[in-house]
Amino acid sequence: MKEKGKHGFVIVYTGDGKGKTTAALGMAFRAVGRGWKVLMVQFMKGTWHYAELDTAKRLAPDFEIVPMGKGFYRILDDHYTEEQHREAALAALQFARDKMLSGAYDLLILDEVNNSISTDLLPLDAVLDFLDAKPPDFNVVLTGRGAPPELVERADIVTEMREIKHPYQKGIFAQKGIDF
Ligand code: ATP
Numbered sequence: 001m002k003e004k005g006k007h008g009f010v011i012v013y014t015g016d017g018k019g020k021t022t023a024a025l026g027m028a029f030r031a032v033g034r035g036w037k038v039l040m041v042q043f044m045k046g047t048w049h050y051a052e053l054d055t056a057k058r059l060a061p062d063f064e065i066v067p068m069g070k071g072f073y074r075i076l077d078d079h080y081t082e083e084q085h086r087e088a089a090l091a092a093l094q095f096a097r098d099k100m101l102s103g104a105y106d107l108l109i110l111d112e113v114n115n116s117i118s119t120d121l122l123p124l125d126a127v128l129d130f131l132d133a134k135p136p137d138f139n140v141v142l143t144g145r146g147a148p149p150e151l152v153e154r155a156d157i158v159t160e161m162r163e164i165k166h167p168y169q170k171g172i173f174a175q176k177g178i179d180f
């Protein structure tokens with residue numbers, strides 16, 4: 001029998017500083033060590049190949065990452081319509097809900113879901129509904145910039161990553177092994 005705490009938390013990593021997704025990955029790393037089953041559902045992400053997808057394969061079946069997004073919305077090489085982004089976000093949330101209620105997982109990470117909310121691809125109410133369906137001992141992590149106040153209010157743990165410095169300010173773009 002695996003030992004579990006009595007409390008299941010809603011944990012939010014937000015803000016414009018670097019470290020939100022990697023903090024969630026760190027939680028997954030710790031949880032797997034406890035014998036927990038962890039699932040990360042990626043919102044927005046789905047076009048770039050992030051190295052954590054390969055790391056997760058090494059930790060399978062205890063840790064799984066499922067990309068369900070259509071990439072950056074309205075920036076860079078976005079070839080998808082708003083409707084397609086919207087459908088992808090809703091499908092990701094429904095998938096996450098089914099997995100949460102399946103009883104097969106202990107920790108679920110909704111990576112970049114806050115961005116889906118703040119860009120109006122995903123209704124905030126749908127996410128609050130999802131959290132209402134959360135079993136009391138189940139843990140959910142929500143990452144991404146711009147977590148709305150209602151989500152902050154609903155969460156148990158909220159950490160804001162604040163940018164103090166980032167090479168991007170000097171025109172240095174995402175680096176392999178550090179950013180993806
Ligand atoms: P990470 O995935 O490294 O933990 P993050 O989840 O906090 O970063 P996001 O807001 O999801 O960051 O940003 C997506 C991409 O932009 C990632 O490649 C990330 O490394 C990079 N990034 C994060 N913070 C900044 C920043 N302040 N300026 C520029 N790029 C950033």
Ligand code: MG
Nearest residue numbers: 020021112143
């Ligand atoms: Mg991120």
